[in-house]
């Protein structure tokens with residue numbers, strides 16, 4: 001889709017798009033929730049690329065969409081199959097989930113909480129070249145394990161988890177660890193840029 005179509009579907013062109021990626025249980029949702037909390041929901045909206053995917057997958061398979069969207073163990077039962085189901089859809093139309101996920105976004109700052117693939121980044125770079133910034137959230141394996149991560153072949157060694165491990169020049173890398181500087185300290189430059197972009 002070209003940028004005029006993207007504009008039409010989102011009504012207002014965003015001033016800044018912060019695209020977060022990171023391994024399972026690195027804390028992408030946790031960190032992006034902090035950003036929304038600090039900036040306020042009138043300034044900042046979370047875009048989850050997996051939201052329309054999970055919704056459509058739940059509908060097609062008669063599953064509980066709310067549980068699939070939560071951070072509990074339910075989604076792990078279906079993750080591998082959701083990945084291949086979503087990849088088949090992306091193969092036909094790489095921007096499919098990006099378009100759906102951003103459709104209702106109206107705030108000046110978008111926080112995309114779950115980029116996993118170069119094709120997703122390419123869609124944002126193509127449609128919003130000036131506004132797009134990439135952020136990586138990192139946590140040690142032992143920390144992710146404490147948060148419930150269990151290595152799963154076919155998931156943790158596949159594109160869904162590794163597609164952005166290399167080849168992306170991240171604007172910021174956030175260490176989500178108890179012994180790292182506080183999240184507020186690490187997020188300060190991002191929050192400042194977002195506030196400036198939103199004119200606050």
Ligand SMILES: Nc1ncnc2c1ncn2[C@@H]1O[C@H](COP(=O)(O)OP(=O)(O)O)[C@@H](O)[C@H]1O
Nearest residue numbers: 022023024025026027028029030031071147176
């Ligand atoms: N800095 C943190 N302090 C406390 N709990 C955290 C922190 N980061 C993540 N968590 C917890 O770890 C779990 C996984 O985090 P989540 O944000 O869902 O990871 P991801 O979205 O990367 O899979 C959640 O229960 C979350 O509340």
Ligand SMILES: C[C@@](O)(CCOP(=O)(O)OP(=O)(O)O)CC(=O)O
Nearest residue numbers: 023024025050053082083086114160
């Ligand atoms: C099928 C998925 O969209 C599921 C993503 O679910 P979440 O974004 O909830 O995952 P984590 O927060 O990393 O635990 C993955 C994909 O490859 O599209």
